[in-house]
Amino acid sequence: MVVSATGFAGAAFTIRATMDGPIEQYSGAALSAAIVYTIVILIWPPISPLLxxxxxxxxxWFIEFxxxxxxxxxLSQRSWxxxxxLGARFDLIDVAWYPVGVxxxxxxxxxxxxxxxxxxxPTPALTS
Structure with a gap:
């Protein structure tokens, strides 16, 4: 899970460094949600995928709102x-892109x- 989260973060920063515009913004929201998903799995491995x-x-969504x-x-002005x-400003479009990443x-x-x-x-297959 740590490798996955690091990979998602690396992808997000690479996109941010090399692209500009909607792709940068939307992929950032989706990838940040993917990072959160991997952290949830890391914290509680037996959790169901849907939960x-x-x-x-x-x-x-809580962070966005x-x-x-x-x-x-x-806080964002004081710390990278x-x-x-936490981000710095609300964007309704991000709310829609978080599920795309998850x-x-x-x-x-x-x-x-x-x-x-x-x-x-361990249940053996039924044979006729």
Missing amino acids: AGGAAIAYC AQLTPIPAA LARQM IPLVAAHWFLRARTRSRTD
Whole structure:
């Protein structure tokens, strides 16, 4: 999970450094949500994919709507890390892009979990 989160962060910073415009903005929101998803899995590995996805999206939305207050902007002016973690200003479009970063991970997690369970299922197959 640490490698995944680092990869998502690296992708976000690479896009930010090499591109400008909507791709930079939207991919940043989606990738930051993907990072949050991997952190949720790292903190609580047995969590279901759907619950992890819901938690990640809820957290991202909470942070985004908190930007309607002056607190994140004030903290972001003082710290580069706070700016990366909290942002500085509310953007309604980001609210829509957070699920875009999480839904593919939920699907992949669900698929891998089902595949792993089917391989380790001790119940013998029924034969006729």
